[in-house]
Amino acid sequence: MSRDAELLALLEAERERQVDFLQRFARIDTANPPGDTRQAADLFRAFLDKEGIAHRTEAPKADNPNIIAGFEGGKGPGRHLVLNGHLDVFPVGDRAAWQRDPRSGDIADGRLHGRGTVDMKCGTTALLFAFACLHRLREELSGRVTLTVVSDEETGGKWGTAWLLENCASEVTGECVLNSEPSGLATVRFGEKCMLWLRFTIAVKGGHSAYPHTGGSANKVAAALIQDLLAIEKMVPDEPGTVRTTLDRPEVRAAAELSLGAGAAEVMRRVSVNVGTIQGGVKINMLPPQCVLEVDFRLPVGISRAAVLARVAEIAARHPGTRFEELLPGGPEANVSDPTHEMMGHLLRRAGALAGALLASPPQPIVSLGGTDTRFWRAKGVPAFVYGCSPAGMGGVDESVSLAEFHHVMKVHALAAWDYLTSARS
Structure with a gap:
């Protein structure tokens, strides 16, 4: 069995566990404001403990914990890849307008329902399982993989990613970053307004x-x-x-319109x-x-x-x-990574090959309309890329995410990470 097949088989074997985790995550209130993510952080720490993966928590604010987990590859020094996702979500708004409980975690017609399932509980869960899968195959990898699961993204990141990069830089800066904010399967984001x-x-x-x-x-x-x-x-x-x-390419424009x-x-x-x-x-x-x-x-x-x-x-x-x-003085400029960077190639190739019926044409590189925590890494010169599920319904009433897209995004990140970490020594 090839390493690709082995990695995909590991992920496929845990589909029920993945959905169960996402359901439990969806049922935890992490609305920001107020932004209390302690119960969600407990869920992630319990998972990492069960997997035997070392982790620690940095909480500059008691109710805004940030988790750092990491491991070294068994084949010695190499690249340092960082995976980044957040715990907090938008507030529910008018509860009466929802047809389902905003924290139901219900599954219907292939979609999992609840506030924040799109932005970005599905994406953070996908990165967690991709990270765990890479950890199981770590003896075949060079370099280091770090997972950052943060709070405070929805209100600017001061107590989340920004704090980690200022206070734990050696652990979380890395050489390249993958993020799974909702982007749409037809696009990989290399920058943002x-x-x-x-x-x-x-x-x-x-x-x-x-x-x-x-x-x-x-x-x-x-x-x-x-x-x-x-x-x-x-x-x-x-x-x-x-x-x-x-961005001038017709196929890029078409992909942006399809996704956004x-x-x-x-x-x-x-x-x-x-x-x-x-x-x-x-x-x-x-x-x-x-x-x-x-x-x-x-x-x-x-x-x-x-x-x-x-x-x-x-x-x-x-x-x-x-x-x-x-209101937010000193904020970052619009930012980009090189759209021809190696990681962009890995993401585009893997996303296109795995999409099947989910995509009618190959995915394309675009600039994001909204902001993500990847801007903090780009400000430090670290290439950062975003690939996630459709943003449709994000922050809206009756938010829900496609489970098919959830599993697809997980596989793309796992394989792109594998490619990046192994290509350095090949």
């Missing part, structure tokens, strides 16, 4: 609405401000050559502006003296935070009484 969150406060005199000439309306100023901010979406990015060449919806190929390469909250006014017949907007700018590769902030400052200066502040 960045978030720039701004709060605008508009203050004017206000007064009685019958006398608009005496005090002005903060809400009217806000309406004009929003129109000017939306024009930032027309900024043209200066993409690196390899990124531009990759019609229009995704265009959104991937421009600024998007979302006015997330507006708070202004006291009463219908009063001129609002204050209005507060919170705006989420997503910047593509090739447009810097500084460039957008400069444009915003110009716009704000044109609107009386307007000031703004950055």
